[in-house]
Every structure is written in C-alpha cells, then in structure tokens.
Amino acid sequence: MTARASRSQAARRGGINPAAWLLWFVAAAAIPTTTRHPYYLALVLIAVMIVHLTVEPDEGAGRPWRLFAYVGSTAAVLSIGFNVLTVHTGDRPFGRLPDGLPIIGGPLTWNAVVYGVCSAMAISALLFAAATFNGAVRHSELIRALPSRFQRLGVAGAIAMTFVPQTLQAGRDIYDAQRARGRSMRTLSDVHAFLTPLLGSGLERAFALSEALETRGYGSRAIAAEPGRGRKRLAYLTALAMVVAALPLVATGRLLPALVLAAGAGLLGAASGGRTAGSRRRLRWNRASRGVAVASALAITIAVWGHAAGDTLNYWPFPRLDWPEFQPLVGLAPLLLLGPAAVEEPGRR
C-alpha cells in the first residue's frame, strides 16, 4: 500500500471500526427490543443519547438519520397519550371519559401511562441508536466487515440504506412542490399527490442505479478462491453444535438465547461456504475498537443472561401496576453502551 493510501486512511484510523459499531448497535437494541422494563430502558436511553451527542456524524451524513430519530421519538412520546386514551385496563385509574365515547370512553389508568412511557423510551432508544450508528459508520466499510459470502447482500443493504435519506429528501421536495401548487396535506387527494411522485421518482432512481450496478461489474464472475476443506468442515461442525445446544433452550422456553445461538450457527455456516473476493482494506482493531467491541459483547451477554436466568428483565404493568425489581448486574449492561463516548477522540466532536 502506498504512503498516500495510508495517509488517506489515517484520518479514520483513530476511530472505532464498523464491526465494533455494529456490535454496539446490537447491544443497544438488545434491551429495547426484548423488554418494557422501565429502569433498564431509561438507562439504555440515557446511554444512547450520551453517545449520540458525543459522536459527531461523519461529514454530516448522519443528519437525515438524526432528523428521522427526532421525528420518530416525538411521535413515540405523542403515542403515550394515544395509549392512555385507548387502553382502559389496570388497577390505578386516575380519571374517566364518558363510556359513550367510541374507543376513548372508559377509565384512564396509570398502568397505560407507564406502558406508553416504556414503549416511547424503547422506540426512542432504538431510533437514536440507529441514527448514531448510521452517522458514525460508512456502509462500505461495514460491507468489508462482512464475510465475503454476504458481500453482495451487504452491497444491496448499503444501497437500501442510502435510499432512506434520498427518499426523505425526495419526499421533502415533493411536499414543497405541491405546497407551491397550493396544496397541503389535508385530504386523501393530497396524499395521492405526494405518494405518486414519491413512488415514481423512487422507481426511476432504482432503475438508474441498477443500470449503474450492471455496468460497474456487480455480479461479475470475479476471481474466487474456496476456503480450505479442513476449515470448512470445522465451521460446519461448530454450527451444528450450536444448533444442538439451542434445542434444549427452545424446549425450556428460553427463546432469546436459543435465537442467538441459531443465528450464530446460520452465519457461521453460510460464511464458511463463501467465496473469497479480493479485498483491499482490512478492519483495523485499534484499542478503541477493541474496547467498544468487548464492552458491547459483555452488554449483550448480560442481556441474554438476564432473559435466560429468570424474570429479571420481564415487566408488565397490566393488570397490576407494581414497582419493578432492579438487578444491578443487568443495570450494568446499559452503562457498557457508553463505550464509544468514552473512547471517542476529542477532535471528532
């Protein structure tokens, strides 16, 4: 590699690598996607927000995602009211709307408030974790972190990701154009005036992009090398062992750890059968990346253990609203999410 190429990559060398960021994102999503326990959700949300505010998106690329996160979180907070008005069960009423009112008529309960708040925290934590991840990671680098078997799938995924901000921008342009034509989003016809050009422009973009992919050799019969037979056998045996280990977990109702094992087995099996394309850049596991990866893996392990070990992470405010239990060890998992904020270079902010 030339000195110049090294220089061009040096700017990114001090940062956290995409694989570590991916692990962080999985860790950040582990609790919000599996429980409505308010204490742990609050801790995860706080940790994710600290990281989000600490880590500057790369060259403004995270702005559309940040907007997406703010809009989504606002909607999640507004949904608390919707939850209170539409869920009328629970042992802690604080008011009542006339029973004659359709859907919203009936008792208003603290149980519904608590559930709405927990859901809003979970959604917001997920959205801000996604915004942080997408702002910090270049999708192309993430694709390089994938086993070669998944690279084409990864390219497709990365393109889909770039479509999100492009579609948001197109949506904004169409909305502006229709307003300038005297319309606003009030009637079904206005929605049609918005959606039809959005769909049309999306299809045109997709078509142009697929032409570009074809002419840039995507899917070409690239030079490939098969992995060694011994390595392949070992990987398949390991995957099989993971599947066998998952079976008793399924039988005892511990679905999350079973799912993790099964997914790991699938990934290992698929990756070991893959072709190896030429790669010009390897992931750099510097101290920051290693630290974030280890902390994130630990957070995932704790979350999985929390589910496997009993009811530590379970919480349901219906029909009785009780204070949830707090297990300090599980509470450590959200704190481990602060890794990127702790290791991020001062210059990146």
Add this chain to the structure above:
Amino acid sequence: MIATRGLRFRYPGATADTLAGIDWQAAPGEIVLLAGQSGSGKSSLLRCLNGLIPHFHGGHFAGEVTIAGQGTRQAMPRDLARLVGTVFQDPETQLVTDNAEDELAFALENLGFDGHEIQSRINAICDRLGIDHLRDRRVATLSGGERQMLAIAAALAPGPRALILDEPTSQLDPQSTARILDALRKLHRETGLTTIIAEHRIRRVLPLADSVLLLEGGRATRYHPAEAIPALHAAGLLPDAKIEPPPPSSPSGSPLAELVDLHFSYGERRVLDGASLRIYPGDTLALMGANGSGKTTLLKHLIGLLRPQRGAVRVDGRDVADMPVHQIARHIGYVPQQPALILHRETVEDELRFTLGSLGREGDPLATLRSLGIAQHAGRHPLDLSGGERQRAAIAALAVARPRLLLLDEPTRGLPWSEKRRLALQLRDFAAAGQAVLVATHDADFAAIFASRALRLSDGRLSEEARAPERQESHLSLLTPSKSD
C-alpha cells in the same frame, strides 16, 4: 474498436424501431460526439455498446455490436465492464457507495482484482484526473461536478478500452462542465482512449470530437466535425442567429415582487448575503450562477418555501413573511428542477385542472396546453412524455392559473437547442401578456434569447449583467473551445 452492423432495436411494447439499422465504426482513440434530438436513440445506442441492451432492457434486438472484437450478445454488461466504462447523466443515481475511494474500488472489487492492484489503480486514476483530494470524502458532500468526475474515474479504474458518456454535463454549471471536458481532453491526450459522448451542449464538445454521429429517425450519419455544423443547425441542435433577443426591459410602475436585503444560511454556510431584486410585469429574467450558489434558495424565498433569516420578500408591495405558501401560490407559480415531482394525475389535462382546483381559479387548460405546443398530449399520462414535453407539461400545470410571476428552476436541463428555443419563445409570450418570468439557469444560450435582464448570483449577492451575450458564432468559432457556455 467499436463496430455496429445492421443494428436495430425496438423497446418492448413500442411500435417503431428506436434504432433502425445502424452501421458504424469508431477507430481506436477516436472521440465521437453523438448528437440528436431527445428521443432520437442516443441513450439507446450507448446502451447497446455497454450491453445493457439487450441484456437488461429486453426488446427486439437485431444486428451485431462488437467492442474490441467482443460481441455484446455473448457477454453480459457486468462482464463487459472491463472493456467499456459507462458514465450516466445523473451524478446522483450512478454512485453506489457512500465514500469516494470505495466508489473507485467498487468495480475493481466486482471484477476480482486483488487488493494491491486495486490500490495501485485507484492511485493512478486519482493522479490522472487530479482528484486525489476527493478520495476520502463522503459522496454526499461532493458537488455535482465532483460527483461526475468521480463517476468518470470509477468507470476508468478497471482500464476499459472505451469510455461512453451519456450527457455527462447536462446537470452541471459551466465551470464544472469545463473541468469535466478538460479532464476528458487530457485523458484522451495521455491514453488515446476511445470515447463516445452523447451531449446536447454541442458547442462545448465539438472542439474535442474527431467525428460526429448524428442520429435522426433511428438512423445514423457520420460527419467530420467541420462538415457536421450545417447538419447540426438543420437538425435544430445548434443555437442559431435567427431569433432576436428580447429588448431590455424598462422597469416602470410598482414591482410585482421584491427581495430586500435577503440573508439566508444553511447552518454555517451562508447562501444569500444581502440579495436584493425587483421584478416588474413583463420582465423575463435569467438568474445565473454556479451550482450551489443559491439560485434555488432564492426562488424558494419568493414562493415562501423558505423564509428569510434577515430582509424581506414583498409581493405586490405586501410583506409575505406571515403569508402561507398556498396564498402566495395564488400570485406566483413555481416549477421545480424535476418536473416529475409535481406530476401525479392520470392525464396532462387533469394536471392543469388539479392546479385550478387547488387555487380555486377558473382557466382554460386546453388553451394553455396549446400555447405551450403540447395540446396533442392532453390525454396522455404526464410521465409517458419525453423530457422536454414533461417540462412543458409541468410549466402548463402552473401557468394555467395565470400567476403574475412564474418561477422556473433549470428548465432546460437535458433539452436540445430546438426545445430550448421553443420554450424561450413561449415564456416570452407569457411576459408579453403582462406576466413576469424568472428562470434560474446555467444556460447562456437560452438566456440570450429569453432574458430581458440577466442576473448573476455570486457570494450570496445579486448583480445585474449588462445583457446576456448573443450567440452568433461562426462555424470556425464552434470548433475552438469556448468558456462562456
């Protein structure tokens, strides 16, 4: 290097051949300018050269195309990528990754080059095109010209024997266009690469070309550049001197619209920095400036989509700071850069009726369509129209409500000269009827026959140019590089 024999192609469901028997050859190292009206088959011919036709598009394909001896029937486009590099019109949609260096590596990785070779080729192409400073940048942060330069570099990285470019400068300002064409000239001088360029900005590309291939009615005629000029004029592809520019307007009475000391920034990037302007009835104004200079931002202030951070916008003497957009839209019509953004009805006529309904106005859609020369398309779906027709349908959709001021954002992108001329004359007719028209454009040829006043937006400020330059070049001047387009 490139040869077509008896090439015929018809798109699926079409009733006529787009390419109707083309026999043509390009020698190694030749630069060919591919010219023709919109819909004449330029893009289709280019897609035959890189194999997208027939493999990607289907349709009825007959005859033979070979690139360096390789028939395109036998090889898929992805496998032809080693032989032919392709650059498309839109810098937005052809870049695949989110980082410039990865974009350069994308085709190389797909084609199975090893890591060391990939790095070495990236270094070489960055040196050759002078884009080393871009390689670590996010694609989203590049300007249109930088993106197009990156697309050219990415197409060249695998070392193809031929490069084909489909209107590579149609969305770029004159400065970026000049940079792209200079890079192509240098590339050709150093490598002797066979290059095929389809372009509507013929005056800019003609000095580079070794030959011109003119497509008309699905057939191709090859010319030497000097001999091509009369044929290009006859085909309506070169600016002519037959149209008198409009007389300079003499502002009188009170202005229709006024920008007063307008300031606006996107974050820390200042775009408008004290821009002021008065627009009078009958004005035909060309707003010119580089990509990113703030032309669209200025138009959006006039229609109320953006509000000034300092300064004021007045319509009929009234400050519109608190006026909602739909009320401003009763006085001002705004056609965005991409007409497809506003077109969503089943027929063109329906589009016009939709505007009238939205604004609560009476109007005659068919008369408006007639005035823009597209009455014959009243019953067609707007998205089935060609680029120029679609542009005019979008203008008609706004003009039908007879706004006192019509704003158009880059309406001539990708249009041949004959379409631009027709549009300029139609807009002048609107102004003659008492409306004012403000067009943001890069196109000096268009401005020359459209504008009674030419404005330049630079460093956030507006300045009025003495007059848009007239275009009456001799044949000789067409064959030397020009910087003024």
